[in-house]
Amino acid sequence: MPVRGRRPLGSPDARQAVLDAARELFAERGFERTTMRAVAARAGVDPALIYHYFGDKDGLLFAALQPPEDAATVFAGLAGAAAGRTGEELVRRLIGLWEERPEIREQMAAILRTGLSHDRAGRLLRDILSSFILAGLGDFLAGDRRELRAALIGSHIGGLMLARYILEVPGVAAATPEDLVQAVGPVIQHYLTGRFAT
Secondary structure, X not given: OOOOOOOOOOOOOHHHHHHHHHHHHHHHHOXXXXXXXXXXXXXXXXXXHHHHHHOOHHHHHHHHOOOOHHHHHHHOOHHHOOOOOHHHHHHHHHHHHHHHOHHHHHHHHHHHHHHHOXXXXXXXXXXXXXXHHHHHHOOOOOOOXXXXXXXXXXXXXXXXXXXXXXXXXXXXXXXXHHHHHHHXXXXXXXXXXXXXXX
């Protein structure tokens, strides 16, 4: 049986292997108990490669919590959604992405697990997701209480992913994608444009 060696410095999949290993270990052990050596060992790379790509453990954590590049595609063309249906369309696209692209779903689930593993990771994930949502949905958010609106959208979408794919809550896990779109879409629409009590 061949022994798997370390990935060569700078190989195309080495960076992704490090990120995958970091997400797993951060989720399993938390930020404080995860060492760069352990990440390197799990990824099959030299520890120096982690410092080359990410600088330090904080840089690695920041990179590990970034949404996948393909996730931003859910925002493209939302302006074409029927009036008052942007929330529905957003949920339809997100669930479609999670259902049709298991690698993205697994990456997002790993990001959520990492964010839940430690206070520092949680704070960083909140900041990253808030910026991501504001950048993607800024044109669709009502002018008042934008930070609250973005936070509610992120909380609801994150909770949906947690319930369906990580905890596998029976009703949510068994629901059809369209059932979820019809149930969650109007709530997201309210967060986008609805009136909030003052």
